[in-house]
Amino acid sequence: MSVIVQKYGGSSVADLTRIGRVADRVVAARAEGHQVVVVVSAMGKTTDELLAMARDVSATPPRRELDMLLSVGERITMALLAIALQQRGEDAISFTGSQSGILTNDRHFDARIIEVRPYRIEDELARGRVVIVAGYQGMSYRREITTLGRGGSDTTAVALAAALHADRCEIYSDVDGVYTADPRVVPEARHLSALGYTELQEMAESGAKVLNAEAVAFARRERIQIHARRTDDAPGDAAARETVVRAEVSPAPRRVRAVVGDAHVAWLRGPADLPTAFDSMLAVADREGVPLRAAEWTSAGVSAWVSLPRVPDWERVAAALSAAGLTVLDPRSADAVACVSVVGDGLTEEGSVLRDVLAVAGVEGCTPRAVSSSAFRITLAVSRGAADGLTRALHRRFCES
Numbered sequence: 001m002s003v004i005v006q007k008y009g010g011s012s013v014a015d016l017t018r019i020g021r022v023a024d025r026v027v028a029a030r031a032e033g034h035q036v037v038v039v040v041s042a043m044g045k046t047t048d049e050l051l052a053m054a055r056d057v058s059a060t061p062p063r064r065e066l067d068m069l070l071s072v073g074e075r076i077t078m079a080l081l082a083i084a085l086q087q088r089g090e091d092a093i094s095f096t097g098s099q100s101g102i103l104t105n106d107r108h109f110d111a112r113i114i115e116v117r118p119y120r121i122e123d124e125l126a127r128g129r130v131v132i133v134a135g136y137q138g139m140s141y142r143r144e145i146t147t148l149g150r151g152g153s154d155t156t157a158v159a160l161a162a163a164l165h166a167d168r169c170e171i172y173s174d175v176d177g178v179y180t181a182d183p184r185v186v187p188e189a190r191h192l193s194a195l196g197y198t199e200l201q202e203m204a205e206s207g208a209k210v211l212n213a214e215a216v217a218f219a220r221r222e223r224i225q226i227h228a229r230r231t232d233d234a235p236g237d238a239a240a241r242e243t244v245v246r247a248e249v250s251p252a253p254r255r256v257r258a259v260v261g262d263a264h265v266a267w268l269r270g271p272a273d274l275p276t277a278f279d280s281m282l283a284v285a286d287r288e289g290v291p292l293r294a295a296e297w298t299s300a301g302v303s304a305w306v307s308l309p310r311v312p313d314w315e316r317v318a319a320a321l322s323a324a325g326l327t328v329l330d331p332r333s334a335d336a337v338a339c340v341s342v343v344g345d346g347l348t349e350e351g352s353v354l355r356d357v358l359a360v361a362g363v364e365g366c367t368p369r370a371v372s373s374s375a376f377r378i379t380l381a382v383s384r385g386a387a388d389g390l391t392r393a394l395h396r397r398f399c400e401s
Contacts, residue, residue, distance in 0.1 A: 001033055001034060001035045002033070002034055002035065002166075002167045003034070003035045003036075003037065003125065003164050003165065003166040003167060004029060004034045004035070004036055004037075004166055004167055004168055004169075004170060005036075005037045005038075005039065005157050005158075005160050005161040005164065005166045005168075005169045005170065006025075006026065006029070006036060006037070006038050006039070006157075006169075006170045006172065007038075007039040007040075007041075007135065007153055007154060007156070007157035007169070007170065007171050007172065008022050008038065008039070008040050008041065008172045008173075008231060009041045009153065009171075009172065009173040009174070009231075010041040010042055010043060010044050010045065010046070010047070011044065011173060011174040011231075012041075012172050012173060012174065012231040013040055013041065013043050013044075013077050013080075013081070014043055014044035015043065015044070016080070018231075019043075019077070019080050019081055019084055020084055021231070021232075022038075022040075022081060022084075022172075022231065023081060023084040023085050023087075023088055023090075024088070025172075025231070025235055026038055026081075026085060026090070026130055027085070027088055027090050028235045028236075029235070030090060030130065034167075035125045036130050036131075037121060037125070037130075037131045037133060037160055037164065037166070038081065038130065038131070038132045038133065039133045039134075039135040039153055039156050039157040039160065040074060040077040040078050040081060040132060040133070040134065040135055040153070041073075041074060041077065041135050041136065041153045042070075042073025042074050042076070042077055042136075043073065043076065043077050046073040046076070047070055047073050047136075050069050050070050050072070050073060051066070051070065051312065053069075054066055054069055059315060059316075060313040060315060060316040061312070061313065063108035063109040063289070063312060063313065064108050064144065066108070066109055066147075066312055067108050067109060067137075067144075067145050067146055067147045068145055070136075070147055071096075071097070071134070071136070071137040071145050071147055074097075074134035074135050074136050074137060074153070075094075075096060075134050077134070078094040078095070078096075078132045078133065078134045079094050081094070081132050082094040082130075082132045085130055085132075090130055091127075091128060091129045091130065092129055092130040092131070092132060093124050093129050093130075093131060093132070094131075094132040094133075094134070095120065095121065095131060095132070095133050095134070096133075096134050096137065097133070097134055097135075097136070097137035097138040097139065097145075097156065098137075098138060098139035098145065099120060100116075100118060100120065100121055100131075100133045100134075100160070101116055101117030101118050101119060101120065101121070101163075102116055102137070102138035102139065102156065102159065102160075103115040103116070103117065103138060103139060103140070103141060104138040104139065104140050104141075104146045104148070105140060105141070105146075106140045106141065106142055106144065106146075107140075107146070107289055108144070108146055108147070108289070109146075109147055109149065109289075109310075109312050110147075110148070110149040110289065110291065110310050110311075111138060111140065111146035111147060111148055111149070112148075112214065113138060113148070113155060113159050113218070114141075116159050116160065116162070116163035117163075118160060118163045118164055121133070121160070121164065122164070125164075133156065133160065135152065135153025135154075135156040135157065136148050136152040136153045136156060137152070137156075138156075148212075148214070149212070149214070149309075149310055150212070150309045150310065151211070151212030151213075151215070152212060152214075153212075154171060154211050154212035154214075154215035155212050155214045155215040155218060157169050157171065157215070158215045158216075158218045158219045158222070158224050158226065159218055161222075161224045162218065162219075162222035162224055166224070168224075168225045168226070168227055169219070169224050169225070169226050169227070170226075170227045170229060171211060171226055171227065171228045171229070172229050172230070172231040173228070173229075173230065173231065174230065174231065174232070175230055176191065176228075176229060176230035176233065176240065176241040176242060176243075177191060177192065177193070177228040177229065177230075177241060177242050177243030178191075178192045178195060178200065178203070178208075178210045178211075178228055178243040178245075178258075179191055179192065179258075180192060180257065180258045180259065180395065180399045181258060181259045181260070181261075181391060181392075181395045181399070182208070182209065182260075182261070182391075185261060185388050185391055185392065186259070186391060186392050186395045188395065188396075188400055189395065189399075190399060190400075191241055191243070192243050192257070192258070193241070193242070193243060193244065194243065194244050194245075194246070195243060195244075195245050195257070196245075196246070196247070196345075197216055197217075197219060197220035197245060197246075197247070198220070198345075198376055199257055199258075199343055199344070199345065199376060200216050200245050201213055201216040201217055201220065202341075202343045202374075202376045202377045203258055203260050203343050204216055205293070205377075206260040206262060206339065206341035206343060206377060206379065207260055207261065207262025207264065207265070207307070207339060207341075208258070208260040208262075210228070211226070211228065211245070216245070219245065223247060225244065225245065225246045226244070226245040226246075227242050227243075227244055227245075228242060228243040228244075228245065229242045255344050255345060255346075256342045256343065256344040256347070256353070256394075256398035256399060257343055257344045257345070257399075258342075258343045258344075258399070259340070259341070259342050259343075259391050259394045259395045259398065259399065260340070260341045260342075260343060260391075261338060261339070261340050261341075261387045261388060261390075261391040262307075262338060262339045262340075262341075263331065263336075263338040263384050263387055264307065264308045264309055264331070265293075265305050265306065265307060265308060265330075265337070265338065265339055266305070266306040266308055266314070266318070266328055266329060266330035266331075267303065267304075267305055267328075267329040267330075267337050267369075267370075267381065268281060268292075268302075268303060268304045268305070268306065268321060268326050268327070268328055268329075269301060269302070269303045269326065269327045269329070270301050270302040270303070270325060270326045270327070271301050271302075271325070272299060272300060272301045276325075277301065277302045277325065277326070278297045278302045280324040280325060280326070281295070281302055281304060281321070281324065281326055282295075283324075284317075284320050284321050284324045284326075285304075287320075288316075288317045288320055289311075290306055290310075290311055290317055290321075291306070291307065291310055292304040292305070292306065293305040293306065293307060294372050294379075296372075302326075303370065305339065308330065308331070314330070318330060331384065335383065336383070336384040337369055337381050337382065337383060337384060338381070338382060338383070338384045338386075338387035339379050339380070339381055339382075339387075340379070340380050340382060340387050340390045340391050340394065341377050341378065341379040341380075342357055342377070342378050342394055342398060343376060343377050344376065344398075345375070345376060346375060347373065347374075347375060347376065347377065347378055348373050348374065348375055348378070349375070353378065354371075354373060354378055356397065356398075357378050357380065357394065358371075358380075360390070360393050360394055360397050361380060361382070361390060361393075363393070364386070364389055364390050364393050365386075366380075366382050366383075366386045366389070366390050367382075368380040368381060368382055369381040369382060369383075
């Protein structure tokens with residue numbers, strides 16, 4: 001029998017009615033002859049609510065205790081779904097991340113999977129059971145409970161699909177796949193039926209709320225095909241849409257596939273005293289467990305970006321970075337910045353795409369604070385208030401024409 005891994009996000013399991021619908025979908029997959037492993041997120045906004053409770057107790061809660069607290073949310077969902085499946089006559093068992101054999105490094109709140117030992121899952125599948133796994137969590141080599149960062153349930157699902165040699169990994173949420181932009185910002189955003197791993201990873205790294213970037217990187221390494229679908233679409237509905245993520249999809253060179261805006265970032269800058277400033281930035285980031293993005297060292301100074309959802313105790317970390325002599329611009333700053341990125345393939349093979357991106361920014365009266373690029377991405381740092389308008393303008397120029 002083929003193995004499929006299904007992952008259901010928080011909106012898909014937000015209440016008991018929705019958990020029941022997920023159970024019906026799992027029963028339908030079993031009826032098709034599949035062995036099924038289900039990875040679940042916490043119900044609705046449970047993770048946000050637990051995090052808010054912790055911050056009501058302390059402005060800077062310890063990350064270890066946050067992991068102990070936040071991992072509870074997925075455990076509630078997994079048990080309820082297992083009960084719902086058993087009520088429908090389907091034999092099911094629930095496992096935490098550690099019971100599933102997910103081993104991580106020793107970093108709290110933003111851990112990385114280093115190995116998966118799915119022996120208990122394989123045993124239960126052999127007994128004919130559906131296995132429900134709590135997403136977003138694992139156990140470190142020091143036997144500490146860890147969590148995998150925002151969207152970490154995606155990573156759990158892809159990692160299990162690789163370890164179990166699954167036919168595919170199905171990611172279910174409240175949208176029917178990936179779009180050329182966030183439809184809440186760009187109403188004209190178009191559905192993408194297929195994407196390559198690199199393009200989607202660039203979108204995720206740039207702030208798109210599609211799939212977790214680490215999950216996409218895992219899928220690329222292990223060549224796991226991902227199907228992003230909407231939970232409310234009926235199984236087998238021929239009209240239902242999805243986005244399939246697989247080995248590189250090759251659009252025309254120098255073609256922009258999507259435009260992504262990200263206002264949940266902080267920009268770190270340092271003086272031109274290169275060895276001291278750069279070393280200080282890296283030392284603080286390492287000590288405080290802060291993942292840096294696009295760190296640069298030039299004669300003009302040093303800079304880097306921080307994705308704020310990955311840093312739960314940002315106020316404390318920002319103070320440490322400032323004490324090290326770095327200028328920190330985050331959403332609290334009067335001159336807060338945001339990133340707007342165009343993502344595609346071969347964008348820097350010629351200068352025309354970058355030139356057009358800058359021309360659009362000029363027409364919008366938006367002067368970039370910084371520009372960075374790679375073969376798959378061009379990013380402009382702009383004032384936070386200008387980000388949505390620039391996102392729409394770039395989408396019109398590259399994705400609607």
